[in-house]
Amino acid sequence: TQPTPQWRPVYHFTPAKNWTNDPNGLIYFNGEYHLYNQQNPFENKWGHMSWGHATSKDLLSFKHLPVAIPETIDRDTNWRFSGCVVYDKNNTSGFGKNGAPLVAIYTVAQPNKHLQTQWVAYSNDGGNNYTNYENNPVLNLNKEDFRDPNVRWNEQLKKWVMVVAMPAEHAVRFYSSPNLKDWTLLSEFGNNKEGFHERAWECPFLVQLPVDGNEHNKKWVLFVSSWGSHEGPFMQYFTGDFDGTRFINDNPGTAYLTVDEGNTFYAAIPFNNQPQGREILVGWMVPLKQPTYPWRGQFSIPRDLSLRTTGEGLRLVQQPSAVVTAALAKLPAAKKQVSNNLFINNGSVNLTKGNSFSSNALWIQATFTPGTAKTVGFRLTQNGDSATTVTYTTETGELSIVPVNGEEIHPLKATVKPQNGKLTLEILLDKSTLEVFANNGEKVFTTLVFPGQQAKGLSAFATGGAAKLDVKLFDLDK
Numbered sequence: 162t163q164p165t166p167q168w169r170p171v172y173h174f175t176p177a178k179n180w181t182n183d184p185n186g187l188i189y190f191n192g193e194y195h196l197y198n199q200q201n202p203f204e205n206k207w208g209h210m211s212w213g214h215a216t217s218k219d220l221l222s223f224k225h226l227p228v229a230i231p232e233t234i235d236r237d238t239n240w241r242f243s244g245c246v247v248y249d250k251n252n253t254s255g256f257g258k259n260g261a262p263l264v265a266i267y268t269v270a271q272p273n274k275h276l277q278t279q280w281v282a283y284s285n286d287g288g289n290n291y292t293n294y295e296n297n298p299v300l301n302l303n304k305e306d307f308r309d310p311n312v313r314w315n316e317q318l319k320k321w322v323m324v325v326a327m328p329a330e331h332a333v334r335f336y337s338s339p340n341l342k343d344w345t346l347l348s349e350f351g352n353n354k355e356g357f358h359e360r361a362w363e364c365p366f367l368v369q370l371p372v373d374g375n376e377h378n379k380k381w382v383l384f385v386s387s388w389g390s391h392e393g394p395f396m397q398y399f400t401g402d403f404d405g406t407r408f409i410n411d412n413p414g415t416a417y418l419t420v421d422e423g424n425t426f427y428a429a430i431p432f433n434n435q436p437q438g439r440e441i442l443v444g445w446m447v448p449l450k451q452p453t454y455p456w457r458g459q460f461s462i463p464r465d466l467s468l469r470t471t472g473e474g475l476r477l478v479q480q481p482s483a484v485v486t487a488a489l490a491k492l493p494a495a496k497k498q499v500s501n502n503l504f505i506n507n508g509s510v511n512l513t514k515g516n517s518f519s520s521n522a523l524w525i526q527a528t529f530t531p532g533t534a535k536t537v538g539f540r541l542t543q544n545g546d547s548a549t550t551v552t553y554t555t556e557t558g559e560l561s562i563v564p565v566n567g568e569e570i571h572p573l574k575a576t577v578k579p580q581n582g583k584l585t586l587e588i589l590l591d592k593s594t595l596e597v598f599a600n601n602g603e604k605v606f607t608t609l610v611f612p613g614q615q616a617k618g619l620s621a622f623a624t625g626g627a628a629k630l631d632v633k634l635f636d637l638d639k
């Protein structure tokens with residue numbers, strides 16, 4: 162296997178080496194963001210599931226640390242599947258030694274026993290090492306599929322509330338606990354009656370998000386991952402109410418709402434204990450067939466979540482987190498380029514500007530006024546005729562992305578409605594990661610691209626008429 166440094170993202174998380182899938186235990190603690198991840202410490206493929214560990218101050222650069230929760234193989238194989246970490250500020254668990262502990266709540270999978278149960282483990286050293294509670298498991302339904310607990314403190318109940326997946330039933334369960342050890346069943350949601358339920362439900366979480374920027378008007382939102390109808394990764398969300406016992410869906414069970422329009426975003430969870438009270442989501446980008454080496458699997462950009470009232474109802478909005486964008490402003494002038502009022506009349510504009518922006522670690526903030534043009538968009542990772550294209554078609558309102566990935570190419574498509582005649586596109590290209598945030602985060606596409614070494618061209622285009630473009634470019638290459 163050949164190393165693929167040309168595809169290693171520079172401002173997105175990847176493990177130093179080997180396989181990763183889901184983000185686990187995301188938490189802000191003592192001035193640092195902790196990212197744990199479903200990791201195989203030994204190989205570049207799924208297996209030996211353990212919790213890898215990294216920390217970050219800015220969510221753009223990451224420090225890799227030793228495995229925090231390893232698999233154990235004694236009489237049986239115990240894999241450490243997905244879960245969360247909470248800060249037990251009041252030491253409700255009694256696990257704190259010289260203060261308040263961090264507590265991981267996660268799934269142990271015992272493949273030989275066909276059993277998945279929920280465990281807790283605590284850390285008194287700021288999240289580097291965890292000790293398993295002596296009376297684990299804390300939840301056992303004697304089921305083969307029962308996993309991915311996500312826990313938050315609930316102010317109304319003054320208790321911890323867990324949401325956990327019942328994958329085969331296409332359901333989630335809610336439990337409450339005063340101490341993270343004793344759990345009482347509250348209710349179940351789903352059971353083939355809600356949303357998309359053709360495939361296993363995994364990695365649920367429940368949060369409150371501000372509506373239309375109003376921090377005093379928050380609404381409950383339940384998120385669920387499940388492999389989609391087209392056999393690809395898929396995440397859905399439900400807006401509704403959590404009354405302390407059950408989740409009540411705002412929408413008819415027959416409807417479902419899509420988190421991401423791309424083909425790789427999965428198993429995303431938010432940070433706990435975020436200091437500004439933001440909900441910041443990070444997802445796993447499921448590796449496509451194209452191999453990367455010596456790592457496999459990478460994470461999305463952290464995204465600030467909110468809700469927006471649209472013509473169709475309340476919809477999720479995801480924007481690159483303000484924690485991350487703060488760093489863009491600090492880049493040296495040579496790494497930034499602002500071009501306002503670019504008129505493109507049935508043609509294209511080269512944006513690489515004599516190679517200073519010929520990089521595949523770019524951050525593009527663009528506003529198109531499509532005007533009379535039939536299509537507008539960008540060509541990225543361009544080399545001759547080959548390019549990744551982002552194309553907006555004015556007549557249909559369709560945004561379509563065709564990634565260069567050395568495989569069968571499926572365009573990713575969704576409809577977006579420009580606001581006041583303007584279409585905003587925030588495009589994050591990071592070697593093999595591509596994320597497109599349209600209409601200020603109303604529609605997001607996450608995908609992977611595998612451009613050749615020379616494929617670094619960047620241009621904007623308008624066909625069939627004249628459009629205006631304002632664009633800021635940031636080069637994040639090291």
Ligand code: FRU
Pocket residue numbers: 182183199210242243268308309363364428
């Ligand atoms: C999602 C998932 C989780 C599980 C983990 C195992 O990708 O299947 O449901 O906990 O991966 O690695």
